[in-house]
Amino acid sequence: MSEKTIICRCEDLSVEEIRDWIDKGYRSFDEIKRISRIGMGACQGRTCRRHLVMELARASGKDPSEIDLATFRPPTKPINFGAIAGVDQDA
Numbered sequence: 001m002s003e004k005t006i007i008c009r010c011e012d013l014s015v016e017e018i019r020d021w022i023d024k025g026y027r028s029f030d031e032i033k034r035i036s037r038i039g040m041g042a043c044q045g046r047t048c049r050r051h052l053v054m055e056l057a058r059a060s061g062k063d064p065s066e067i068d069l070a071t072f073r074p075p076t077k078p079i080n081f082g083a084i085a086g087v088d089q090d091a
Contacts (some may be wrong), residue, residue, distance in 0.1 A: 007055075008048035010041020021074060022059045029056065029070040039070055 001007075003016040013036055026032045029039075029052060038052055040043030049060065057064040 007051035008038045008041065009036045010043055015055065018055050022041065022055065029053070029068060033070045059063055
C-alpha cells in the first residue's frame, strides 16, 4: 500500500499519517482514534477499521486478530426524566 493511499476517506487520513502516529508511540486503535478521529466520520469506521488494524498488526508483529478494536458507542438520543420514571407526559 502506498504511503499516500487514503485509508480513512471521512477524515482524509493517509497510510503515511497513520504510520507517523504509530511511530510516535500510539499503539492501539483507541489511541489513534482519539488523536486522529479515524473511524469517527460518516461511515463510522466501516471502510477504515480493517486498514488501521492491518497497520497496527504490521507495526507490532501481531496477527490482525490480536488487535483490539476501538470502543464503539451507540449514538445517543436525549430523553427527559419523566420518560425514565414512567410518568405519562400527556397527562
